[in-house]
Amino acid sequence: MTTDARAAAGVGDVGGGVTAAELRLAARNHALPLEALRWPITPPGLHYVLVHYDIPAVDPAAWRLEIGGRVTRPRSLSLAQLRALPAVTRAVTLECAGNGRALLEPRPISQPWLTEAVGTAEWTGVPLALLLDEAGLGDDVVELLFSGLDRGVEDGVEQRYERSLSLADALAGDVLLAYAMNGAPLPPQHGFPLRLVVPGWYGMAHVKWLGAITALTEPFGGYQQAVGYRLYASEEELASGDGDGAPVTRIAPRSLTVPPGIPDFLTRERVLDAGRCVLAGRAWSGRAPIERVEVSADGGEHWSEAALDPPLGPHAWRGWSWTWDATPGAWTICSRATDATGETQPLTPVWNVKGYVNNAVERIPVTVRG
Ligand SMILES: Nc1nc2c(c(=O)[nH]1)N[C@H]1C(S)=C(S)[C@@H](COP(=O)(O)O)O[C@H]1N2
Ligand SMILES: [Mo]
Numbered sequence: 001m002t003t004d005a006r007a008a009a010g011v012g013d014v015g016g017g018v019t020a021a022e023l024r025l026a027a028r029n030h031a032l033p034l035e036a037l038r039w040p041i042t043p044p045g046l047h048y049v050l051v052h053y054d055i056p057a058v059d060p061a062a063w064r065l066e067i068g069g070r071v072t073r074p075r076s077l078s079l080a081q082l083r084a085l086p087a088v089t090r091a092v093t094l095e096c097a098g099n100g101r102a103l104l105e106p107r108p109i110s111q112p113w114l115t116e117a118v119g120t121a122e123w124t125g126v127p128l129a130l131l132l133d134e135a136g137l138g139d140d141v142v143e144l145l146f147s148g149l150d151r152g153v154e155d156g157v158e159q160r161y162e163r164s165l166s167l168a169d170a171l172a173g174d175v176l177l178a179y180a181m182n183g184a185p186l187p188p189q190h191g192f193p194l195r196l197v198v199p200g201w202y203g204m205a206h207v208k209w210l211g212a213i214t215a216l217t218e219p220f221g222g223y224q225q226a227v228g229y230r231l232y233a234s235e236e237e238l239a240s241g242d243g244d245g246a247p248v249t250r251i252a253p254r255s256l257t258v259p260p261g262i263p264d265f266l267t268r269e270r271v272l273d274a275g276r277c278v279l280a281g282r283a284w285s286g287r288a289p290i291e292r293v294e295v296s297a298d299g300g301e302h303w304s305e306a307a308l309d310p311p312l313g314p315h316a317w318r319g320w321s322w323t324w325d326a327t328p329g330a331w332t333i334c335s336r337a338t339d340a341t342g343e344t345q346p347l348t349p350v351w352n353v354k355g356y357v358n359n360a361v362e363r364i365p366v367t368v369r370g
Pocket of ligand 1: 190204
């Protein structure tokens with residue numbers, strides 16, 4: 001393989017020289033080990049984690065969810081009160097908007113994800129619409145603000161982690177206030193005691209360690225909304241401070257393959273035996289159902305149709321498989337998802353300053369031995 005092809009597959013050097021700060025981020029914020037794509041619901045501890053600041057240690061007895069702002073009945077709810085309300089469980093695939101960032105060239109400096117910042121869990125909690133209905137939203141409410149208990153500094157701006165949703169997005173079906181993940185209380189790193197789950201949206205919308213929900217009559221202009229999580233085509237556009245890079249919202253289609261064969265310890269390059277090899281993977285889109293997955297063994301020159309497993313639900317990834325007659329040599333396994341809007345994955349990344357939404361086709365180099 002050429003140096004470029006190795007870099008595109010994430011097995012060569014990533015550009016820019018990784019610093020200790022980035023290594024620390026990468027160690028704190030771990031990805032889904034790709035072999036865990038075998039499980040339809042990601043087992044505890046294997047789901048990816050992304051935490052901007054510190055994981056807060058929350059005392060569940062003292063904790064309250066404050067619902068305020070422009071509402072007629074402000075509430076302060078304990079965990080027991082929330083648990084007493086009607087609950088639903090939904091399988092939801094989460095993906096970090098920065099997934100694929102380290103494969104961009106030049107490489108944006110931030111959490112250096114390759115392709116595996118994803119996971120699917122069964123989230124249990126209270127439908128957000130039910131609580132908002134009880135609180136009684138004012139007629140002039142335009143957005144709901146979700147505030148985490150975690151604080152930190154980003155680009156010199158001290159803040160708590162906060163994001164808003166428009167009224168329509170917040171009231172949409174299946175937006176949840178989740179207190180359980182895969183049937184157990186949320187682990188600390190996933191937002192204990194309560195997090196927002198916004199099916200179909202990139203990870204940043206799913207605010208963890210939720211402390212407050214505030215009904216707003218003006219759009220929220222905080223850092224994670226107006227500066228972060230926007231697509232800037234150039235540093236100049238970002239520096240202009242107009243804050244008009246397009247906002248990152250719903251997840252673009254992507255497919256990943258369970259790595260076949262066995263890995264080399266250091267490079268994780270794969271080796272497998274010649275013969276019949278069932279390739280399997282999972283594909284998702286937050287924009288529309290997955291309609292099609294294609295697989296290529298020759299780096300995207302020839303594509304074949306994969307068989308799709310039955311859907312797990314409207315908000316979760318879809319399993320697929322394809323049988324490959326592997327002959328000796330060097331191959332590059334690719335898969336490509338297409339959703340019901342017709343949107344498919346690009347073969348080469350689309351660059352932006354902060355390195356979001358890189359859903360370029362995954363490339364897995366493998367050596368097949370005779
Ligand atoms: N309060 C709070 N919520 C947060 C974050 C955070 O740093 N603080 N990170 C967000 C981002 S960027 C992602 S990708 C998801 C990750 O969720 P997970 O760690 O449960 O996979 O949480 C989101 N919610
Ligand atoms: Mo993220």
